[in-house]
Amino acid sequence: MPTSPDDFRIEQGVRADGATVISVFGEVDLSTADQLEAALVALAAQRRAAVLDLSGVEFMDSSGIGVLVRATRDADRDGWSFALAAELPEALSRLFTLSGLDEFLHVDGLS
Numbered sequence: 001m002p003t004s005p006d007d008f009r010i011e012q013g014v015r016a017d018g019a020t021v022i023s024v025f026g027e028v029d030l031s032t033a034d035q036l037e038a039a040l041v042a043l044a045a046q047r048r049a050a051v052l053d054l055s056g057v058e059f060m061d062s063s064g065i066g067v068l069v070r071a072t073r074d075a076d077r078d079g080w081s082f083a084l085a086a087e088l089p090e091a092l093s094r095l096f097t098l099s100g101l102d103e104f105l106h107v108d109g110l111s
Contacts, residue, residue: 008032010039019049019081019108025056028064037067040082044074049081051108054088060095072105083108 008026015021020043028036043050052068054060068084075082083106088096096102 008035010035012039015051017049019051021051021053021085023053023056027059028054028057028067029059029061030063033061033063033067036064037070040067040071044071044078044080044082047078047080051083051085053085054092055085057089057092060092065095065099065101068101068105075106082106 008028008031009024011023011025013021013023022036022039022043024036026032040050040052052071057064071082074080086107093102096105
């Protein structure tokens with residue numbers, strides 16, 4: 001069943017190692033990507049290590065990919081720790097592999 005922008009949500013928690021886990025649910029697209037970006041920008045400003053859990057994402061378009069690319073680039077430049085959780089939906093894993101993003105994005109396991 002397709003989701004609506006109302007079904008999109010972001011939840012945050014903290015791992016035992018102190019890293020913030022950002023769990024995303026629903027579709028990351030033009031109507032929701034700005035919410036994800038705002039959450040990541042806030043963590044970057046605090047220099048908080050973050051792991052992005054996309055296991056609840058059903059779809060991602062170029063808007064979402066842009067958020068991930070900017071966050072990874074900014075983290076590398078600014079010394080902020082940002083990674084994706086290793087468990088990805090098959091569609092996202094395939095998208096990242098086909099686009100070559102799997103070589104660019106950092107992957108971390110959830111503890």
